[in-house]
Amino acid sequence: QVQLQESGPGLVKPSETLSLTCxxxxxxxxxxxxxxIRQPPGKGLEWIGHIYYSGSTNYNPSLKSRVTISIDTSxxxxxxxxxxxxxxxxxxxxxxxxxxxxxxxSCYPNWFHPWGQGTLVTVSS
Amino acid sequence: xxxLTQPPSVSVSPGQTASITCSGDKLDNKYACxxxxxxxxxxxxxIYQDNKRPSWIPERFSGSNSGSTATLTISGTQAMxxxxxYCQAWDSSTSVVFGGGTKLTVL
Numbered sequence: 001q002v003q004l005q006e007s008g009p010g011l012v013k014p015s016e017t018l019s020l021t022c023x024x025x026x027x028x029x030x031x032x033x034x035x036x037i038r039q040p041p042g043k044g045l046e047w048i049g050h051i052y053y054s055g056s057t058n059y060n061p062s063l064k065s066r067v068t069i070s071i072d073t074s075x076x077x078x079x080x081x082x083x084x085x086x087x088x089x090x091x092x093x094x095x096x097x098x099x100x101x102x103x104x105x106s107c108y109p110n111w112f113h114p115w116g117q118g119t120l121v122t123v124s125s
Numbered sequence: 126x127x128x129l130t131q132p133p134s135v136s137v138s139p140g141q142t143a144s145i146t147c148s149g150d151k152l153d154n155k156y157a158c159x160x161x162x163x164x165x166x167x168x169x170x171x172i173y174q175d176n177k178r179p180s181w182i183p184e185r186f187s188g189s190n191s192g193s194t195a196t197l198t199i200s201g202t203q204a205m206x207x208x209x210x211y212c213q214a215w216d217s218s219t220s221v222v223f224g225g226g227t228k229l230t231v232l
Contacts, residue, residue: 035221045160045168045211047221058220061126094167101156101215108215111158111173118167 002027004095004116012089012123018082022095022116029053029071033098033109034078036069038091039118046091050098050109051078085123092118127216129224136230143199145227147212150193155214157195159188162226163208171210172197199229207231 008020022034035050049059051069059067063082071078082089095116098109129149137143147157157175160168170179172188175195185200195214199206212224 044226045213045223047223050221060220106217109221110156110215111170111213112160112168113170113173113179115167115169 002097002114004097004114006093006095006116006119008119008121010120010122012085012121013125014086014123015084018080018085018089018093018121018123020080020093020095020119020121022078022080024076024078024097029073029076029078031100033100034069034071035096035098035109035112036080037094037096037112037115038089039094040088040091048080048082048093052100052107087123090121090123092120094118127214127219127222129212129214129222131210131212131224131227133225134228134230136232137199137202139204139231140201143202143206143229143231145197145199145210145212145229147195147197147224148193149195149214149222152193152195152214153190155216157188157190157212157214159195159197160211160213161206161208162211168211202229202231204231 005023012018030053033050036048051057066083068081096112100107101110159172161171162168171182175190176188187198211226
């Protein structure tokens with residue numbers, strides 16, 4: 001079955017850029033939405049954004065100015081860059097797959113499965 | 126922006142029925158789904174498209190969505206069901222939205 005694995009630095013300095021990659025194995029990266037979701041320690045889930053396999057993106061309005069998500073279909077990978085980080089960006093970062101749901105000419109990610117195991121990123125000097 | 130509201134905690138006795146609610150404006154016009162998260166683990170999908178259950182989820186889990194409230198129901202709750210539960214929906218203005226989460230305690 002499809003498995004997702006996050007990778008990247010576990011420690012990032014304030015004001016720098018957080019960079020993570022999600023590698024998809026056991027299936028193709030085509031025909032799905034690929035998302036990043038984070039969870040600060042002891043808190044709830046926050047959607048960061050997603051990329052469709054075609055390359056179109058959608059970001060959380062509260063993070064949009066700092067987020068870039070990209071995809072490399074040849075490597076079955078997609079990536080997250082979050083700029084100008086602060087301690088508030090400390091969280092477990094998950095990648096997840098979502099099938100598209102289309103209605104009225106618009107499509108969007110319907111539900112998230114599977115999820116990666118998550119990777120803790122700490123923002124600290 | 127669109128918001129989903131869940132009770133912070135719900136308690137249930139073993140073998141009884143647990144109901145966790147998720148409220149949002151005209152939520153029944155959207156599809157709701159639910160995730161279970163145990164400590165130190167990634168979230169797991171337990172209900173999608175309001176009331177569909179993935180093949181890996183036991184039959185005691187069910188979902189509904191009516192009016193402004195989606196409900197996750199666990200019948201015959203077991204100790205292993207103790208976890209945090211999150212609802213999620215899509216809104217055209219906010220995109221993906223998660224509820225704040227509900228801690229289910231089985232005691």
